[in-house]
Structures are given as C-alpha cells and as structure tokens.
Amino acid sequence: MPEIRRIICPVDFSEPSEKALDYAIELAAKFGADVQAIHAYQLPVYALPDGAMMAGPEFTTKVTDELQKALKELSARKSGVKLETHLVEGIPYKEVVRMTEELDADLVVMGTHGRTGLKHLLLGSVAERVVRSSKVPVITVPTGEG
Amino acid sequence: MVARSILVATDFSQPSRRALEWARLLRARLDAAILVAHVDADPFAHTTLRDDAAKWQTDSERGRRMEWLKSELNEQVDDLFGPDAQAVRQVVVHGETVEALIELALERDADLLVVGASGKNAVDRLLLGSTTQELVQRSPIPVLTVH
Numbered sequence: 001m002p003e004i005r006r007i008i009c010p011v012d013f014s015e016p017s018e019k020a021l022d023y024a025i026e027l028a029a030k031f032g033a034d035v036q037a038i039h040a041y042q043l044p045v046y047a048l049p050d051g052a053m054m055a056g057p058e059f060t061t062k063v064t065d066e067l068q069k070a071l072k073e074l075s076a077r078k079s080g081v082k083l084e085t086h087l088v089e090g091i092p093y094k095e096v097v098r099m100t101e102e103l104d105a106d107l108v109v110m111g112t113h114g115r116t117g118l119k120h121l122l123l124g125s126v127a128e129r130v131v132r133s134s135k136v137p138v139i140t141v142p143t144g145e146g
Numbered sequence: 147m148v149a150r151s152i153l154v155a156t157d158f159s160q161p162s163r164r165a166l167e168w169a170r171l172l173r174a175r176l177d178a179a180i181l182v183a184h185v186d187a188d189p190f191a192h193t194t195l196r197d198d199a200a201k202w203q204t205d206s207e208r209g210r211r212m213e214w215l216k217s218e219l220n221e222q223v224d225d226l227f228g229p230d231a232q233a234v235r236q237v238v239v240h241g242e243t244v245e246a247l248i249e250l251a252l253e254r255d256a257d258l259l260v261v262g263a264s265g266k267n268a269v270d271r272l273l274l275g276s277t278t279q280e281l282v283q284r285s286p287i288p289v290l291t292v293h
Contacts, residue, residue, distance in 0.1 A: 002164075002171050023288065026148045030175055112282065131263070131282055137168060137292045139258075140282045 002137075004031040008105040010096045010126070011037050013070055016111035020141040021074070024109035025081050027139075034082035036103050039071055040095035041087070093129035100136055108138040149288075152178045153256035155185065155247055158218060161262025165292040166226045169260045173230070180227075181235045181254055184219050185246045186211070192242070212238060244280045251287055259285055263293040 009024040011017045021037060028035045043060060046053040055063070064087065071085040088095045100108060112127045131138045154169040156162040166182065173180050190199040203211075215238045224231045239246050251259055263278055282289050 002168050004171070023148060030148065128279060128282055131278065131291050135293060137290055139288050139290045140285075141288045142286060 004033045004106045006105040007035050008100050008108045010110045016143045020111035028081040037085045040092040092126045097133045112140045113143040149258035151256045152258045153251050154182045154260040165260045165262045184238050185243045187243050260290045
C-alpha cells in the first residue's frame with residue numbers, strides 16, 4: 001500500500017517550478033508529509049584547444065552563495081508544511097533521482113516546463129527524464145495549471 | 147484544491163495496477179472522485195489500413211470485445227477498491243490512447259491523470275513507455291506516473 005510521507009520537488013526558480021512547489025506543499029499538507037525542495041546546478045566548463053577551463057573557486061563560491069540565498073528566499077515565501085531545501089551540483093535529472101533515493105522520498109512533484117523551454121523540443125525536458133529514471137511516482141505539473 | 151476529480155488509465159498491466167493503488171490512496175485522503183478508463187486502442191489508427199481494418203470486424207464482434215473489456219475493467223476495479231468500488235466510475239473508450247485520455251480528462255473535468263509508467267506491448271517497453279512520455283508532454287492537467 002503506497003503512502004506519502006516525503007515529497008521531492010526540484011526547483012529552478014522559474015514560475016512553473018514555483019507552481020509545482022505550491023502543488024507539492026498543498027498535497028503534503030493533506031498527507032502530513034514534508035517537502036524537500038532541490039536545486040541542482042552545473043558549473044560551466046569551457047573547452048579550449050589544449051584542454052578545458054573550469055570556473056575558479058571564487059566564482060564557484062559566488063554562484064553557490066547566490067543559489068543558497070535564492071533557496072532561502074523561496075522557502076521563506078512558503079508555509080503550511082515542513083519544507084527543507086537542498087543545493088546539489090550535477091546533472092539535474094540524475095541528482096533529482098539520486099536525492100529521491102537518498103532522502104527516501106515517496107513522490108516527486110515537478111513542473112514540465114522549466115528554464116530550458118526550447119531545448120525541450122530537441123532533448124526532452126528534465127521532467128521527462130525524471131519520469132523515465134525515477135523509481136518512485138512522479139507528478140508532472142504543466143505550465144498554466146493553477 | 148490539488149485533486150478533486152481523478153482520471154486513472156489502465157491497460158491491465160502491473161504498472162496500471164499500481165496506478166490504481168495510488169488513485170485509491172488519493173481518493174481516501176483527498177476525498178476525490180475516481181473515473182477509471184481503459185482505452186481500446188485501434189492498432190491501425192495511423193495507417194492507411196484504418197478503414198479496411200474496421201471492416202474486418204463485425205458489429206457483433208466489436209460488441210463482444212466491448213463487453214469483455216468492460217468486464218475485465220469491472221473485475222480490476224472490484225479487486226482494488228473492494229467495498230468502495232460502487233463509488234468508482236468506469237469507462238471503456240476507443241481511439242488513440244493519448245488523445246483519448248486527454249479528451250476524456252477535459253470532457254469529465256478531471257484535474258489529475260494517473261497512469262502506469264509503461265505500456266503492455268513490447269514496442270512501448272522498448273521506448274520506455276512512449277505513451278506515458280507523450281502524455282507528460284501533452285497533458286493540460288497534472289499527470290501522476292506510477293512505476
């Protein structure tokens with residue numbers, strides 16, 4: 001028999017992802033579950049003829065500080081359930097699936113159109129990849145759904 | 147409100163069974179109405195054989211198939227919902243799976259679609275549930291995909 005005690009919600013600070021977070025919070029409230037908001041980021045790597053250049057530690061710290069701040073602000077805007085935030089580095093869909101297992105979540109709730117709208121046409125969205133790879137059920141919330 | 151009216155699709159596969167279990171959980175906690183649907187997909191829907199294929203089956207054969215699918219559906223709903231089965235509505239529709247489900251969801255004012263992660267046939271499995279993938283892309287309402 002399934003049960004919902006913990007919901008994972010990937011966020012990218014876009015409007016659709018915040019809508020999905022609201023959906024997750026509303027559902028969690030009904031089930032007495034908690035919500036784990038996750039932001040996965042990737043730092044750029046530049047390929048050069050004689051190797052690759054990666055972001056230096058100063059830049060990396062700046063980026064992660066900003067993201068932590070954004071996550072804090074996001075969770076400050078929400079209430080009603082226990083909400084925790086996580087900042088992880090890596091390929092977004094893989095990190096979401098990994099965190100789902102690590103945090104022993106029962107459900108993933110996420111928006112179908114995040115920041116990379118055009119890419120969706122060529123590669124499929126992060127949400128579709130999560131749906132494919134996740135071992136737990138996934139609710140995909142489309143853009144425009146209120 | 148998150149989900150008041152839930153449409154669950156079943157193709158009688160194991161993932162569909164788990165989808166129904168999740169629908170049962172949501173019904174219990176959210177007091178949502180449940181409609182269970184089976185789409186009797188036309189395998190020739192997107193081919194030039196569509197009209198010919200329709201002629202191969204007589205009306206009585208189609209009727210018998212419909213009765214059979216309805217009783218299969220009824221059995222699955224009874225099995226999973228037990229005493230609550232009376233409150234669960236059921237429907238068998240014809241058509242292309244994704245289109246038929248989206249149409250049905252809009253027609254019945256559903257606000258959540260629950261589906262199993264992969265279809266029953268081998269091609270679907272190879273494509274990792276192409277039907278599910280397409281539903282996630284095209285559905286105007288949230289989709290709960292159960293693995």
